[in-house]
Amino acid sequence: MPQTAQTLDAAAVRSWCVRALDALGREREEIDAINVYPVADGDTGTNLYLTVESAAQAVEAVFAADEPDATDAIRAMAHGALIGARGNSGTILSQLLRGMASVLADGRDGDHLARSLAAAARAAREAVAHPVEGTILTVASAAAEACGGGGDLVTVAKGAYEGARSALEATPGQLAVLRRAGVVDAGGRGLVAVLGALVEVVSGEAQLRPAGAHRSAVAAEACEAEAGPAGPAFEVIYLLEAEDAAVGRLRARLDALGDSLVVVGGDGLWNVHVHVDDAGAAVEAGMEAGRPHRIRITHFSGVSEVREQAQRAVVAVVPGEGLAGLCQEAGATTLLARPGEPPASGELVDAIRRAHAREVVLLPNDTDLRHTAGAAAEQARAEGIRVALIPTRAAVQGIAALAVHEPERRFDEDVVAMTAAAGATRYAELAVAERQSFTSAGVCQAGDVLGLIEGDVAVIGQDLTTTARTVLDRMLSAGGELVTLIVADETPAALAAELERHVRDTYLAVDTATYHAGVGAPPLLIGVE
Numbered sequence: 001m002p003q004t005a006q007t008l009d010a011a012a013v014r015s016w017c018v019r020a021l022d023a024l025g026r027e028r029e030e031i032d033a034i035n036v037y038p039v040a041d042g043d044t045g046t047n048l049y050l051t052v053e054s055a056a057q058a059v060e061a062v063f064a065a066d067e068p069d070a071t072d073a074i075r076a077m078a079h080g081a082l083i084g085a086r087g088n089s090g091t092i093l094s095q096l097l098r099g100m101a102s103v104l105a106d107g108r109d110g111d112h113l114a115r116s117l118a119a120a121a122r123a124a125r126e127a128v129a130h131p132v133e134g135t136i137l138t139v140a141s142a143a144a145e146a147c148g149g150g151g152d153l154v155t156v157a158k159g160a161y162e163g164a165r166s167a168l169e170a171t172p173g174q175l176a177v178l179r180r181a182g183v184v185d186a187g188g189r190g191l192v193a194v195l196g197a198l199v200e201v202v203s204g205e206a207q208l209r210p211a212g213a214h215r216s217a218v219a220a221e222a223c224e225a226e227a228g229p230a231g232p233a234f235e236v237i238y239l240l241e242a243e244d245a246a247v248g249r250l251r252a253r254l255d256a257l258g259d260s261l262v263v264v265g266g267d268g269l270w271n272v273h274v275h276v277d278d279a280g281a282a283v284e285a286g287m288e289a290g291r292p293h294r295i296r297i298t299h300f301s302g303v304s305e306v307r308e309q310a311q312r313a314v315v316a317v318v319p320g321e322g323l324a325g326l327c328q329e330a331g332a333t334t335l336l337a338r339p340g341e342p343p344a345s346g347e348l349v350d351a352i353r354r355a356h357a358r359e360v361v362l363l364p365n366d367t368d369l370r371h372t373a374g375a376a377a378e379q380a381r382a383e384g385i386r387v388a389l390i391p392t393r394a395a396v397q398g399i400a401a402l403a404v405h406e407p408e409r410r411f412d413e414d415v416v417a418m419t420a421a422a423g424a425t426r427y428a429e430l431a432v433a434e435r436q437s438f439t440s441a442g443v444c445q446a447g448d449v450l451g452l453i454e455g456d457v458a459v460i461g462q463d464l465t466t467t468a469r470t471v472l473d474r475m476l477s478a479g480g481e482l483v484t485l486i487v488a489d490e491t492p493a494a495l496a497a498e499l500e501r502h503v504r505d506t507y508l509a510v511d512t513a514t515y516h517a518g519v520g521a522p523p524l525l526i527g528v529e
Contacts, residue, residue: 006153008108011199013073014063017056019197021413024190031190034183037135037175038088038260039231039275043354044186047087050350051094051501052194054084070108082271083239083294086350089187091237091273092124092136093194095264099123110157111150117160118144129251129261133176136187142167143195154203161195168192232258234279234328235298240270242290251290255333257281280325287321287519295321295336297328298354312407312414313357316398317343317365317373319525320488321519323395330402332363342369348376352385359386359411361418365398367455388415393455394427396484396527399515418503421529426478428471430452430464430524464491465498468524472499475528476507484527491523 008016024031024045031045058080062068068076078101081094101119104110112282121140123294125131164349171185172178178185201208242250247263247270254261258276265271272292276282279297286292314332318324324334333355335343343351354361360380364373371393377387388411401418409417433448439457444450451459451471458474461467472483483503487496500512517525 006109008070008074008113008153010063010068010070010073013070013077016058016198016201017052017059017077019200020194021049021052021056023193023197024052027189027193031186031193034181034184034189036181036183037185038132038179040237041354043087044089045076045190046350046353047090048093048187048190048194050086050346051081051084051090054082055094055097057084074104074108076195077101082265082269085264085271085273086237087235088262088273089136089190091262091264091271092128093191094188094271095124095127095262096120096140096191098264098266108153110153110155113153113156113160114144114147114150117147120144123264127262127264129255130259130262132175134171134173134178135185136191138171138174139164139167139185139188139191143191146467154199157195157199157202161192161199164188164192164195174503194196207344214476231260232275232277233299234277234282235260235275236279236282236295237271237273237275238283238286238292238295240272240292241268242267242270242286242288243268245290250285251287254282257285279328283321283325283518291519293336293338295324296351297324299328299331300334301397310358312359312361312411313355314361314363314402314405315348315351315355316363316402317348317369318398318517319365319395320486320519320521321403321516322489322516323399323486323521324518326515327398327402330405331407332402337366337369342366342372344389345372345375345379347492348373349379352380352387353383357385360385360388361401361405361415362389363392363398363401363422364389365392367393384412390415390419390422392422394429394525394527395486395517396427396525397422397425399484399486399525400425400529424529425484426454426475426480426528428458428475428526428528429522430468430471430526431522452520465522467497468495468499468526469502472502472526473506475526476503476510480507480510480528482527482529483512484525484529485512486517486521486527487514488517488521488523489519495524 026050028045032042035042035044055077058076062072062076078098083098084093100116103116103119121144131137143160143164146159168184170190253272258274260275262273315336316327316332317337319337327334335351341464371526377389380387401422404421406415431450433444435446441457441460444460449461449467450457451467459470485496496514503510503512
């Protein structure tokens, strides 16, 4: 007889995360294949997997630090899902887990599980600007309703699972795009997998996969011909540190900008997801509401094009939101490098997948990302994507490469041209020393301004402007035709104007281009071509 549980303890929560991740890993491709709503971009399974992976990692972290109690494990699961939520369905799933955690923190028997599922379904609907039936929201509500008033843990878990399965099978009758495609809702399909994993943990019994999992995207492709005009061009996701009142205003502003708006979280930390035509405006709205970070902007090339895959795309790692917008306008899929938190290889692979292209040019734009980017490129190649890694060492080299990118050229020719442009760009950076240390230019003290040329400290100064001018003169002593200045929001506005004037007065044949990196970037990046 299989063992059953009477309560969700910390070990059970840990096991639930592991089993849910395993289930989504097995079924990710099938869920991706039936993804036709809200955008047929074929990544719902992947997004759900990455969301649960983040939840599982957060739970493992509390186990590594100590022997957690159930409340610690449950809160870690919800927090991990929140900070790692991907896509529309992943963001909603994170809110479902958060809603469950708010109740399960007080008790973990069957009655509390039933109440937690009801709280989760309510919280998820409140997080979505315009709830639609026939989606993961419908499946979540059905799971909660099927629990009845409660009962023992196994009975409640099984009831929720069966209710979700039945609701999933009914989704094509509720949403026309699913009916035309001949598929069930992809997000709901993922939620059923997560609930099935919970049943396995508390009952010890393996669950059958829901009917409809075998359906492919063949019918979905046919339905795209009947689809209306394409939706917004970009998916924007970011974490946001902000007060509740500011988030209320943000919801209204983003709702006016686009669709598929989901804002989840609370207690000062939120995950924002929206589809818009103006990605910069969506990020700017977040900056007005609080502090956005982990910003991800993905370009939708249109439903049919995404489904068939674009021939070629560029994936660029950038150090600031402003550069993300600049590169995105040039057609690149961007990944934000947060200060002190360089992207992992998994994040780079995810960005390559989300580019939805047969051929991808990867621009890491950081010397320290060389090995990470190489590992990501190898993994993507193993998945059948042709990836060329151009070892750009700074954002200015990535911009130079993007400037000559021509997707109509043969892949090899395009890569050669982009590599040559990047290689012809010398780069420098200004930074502020955090402590006394020995450098290649001598001993620096905390607070000194460091001018790094090609990664090595070449100048130690006392103020940004004088140090920047010295660095620029050294770089231009070897010649140059174009100076690129990339300034962070925290950098005094007069710096760029002073450097532009200096170049104009001193180097008559040299042009200057200035870009704004946004929040979190180094004070100044300099490129000389």
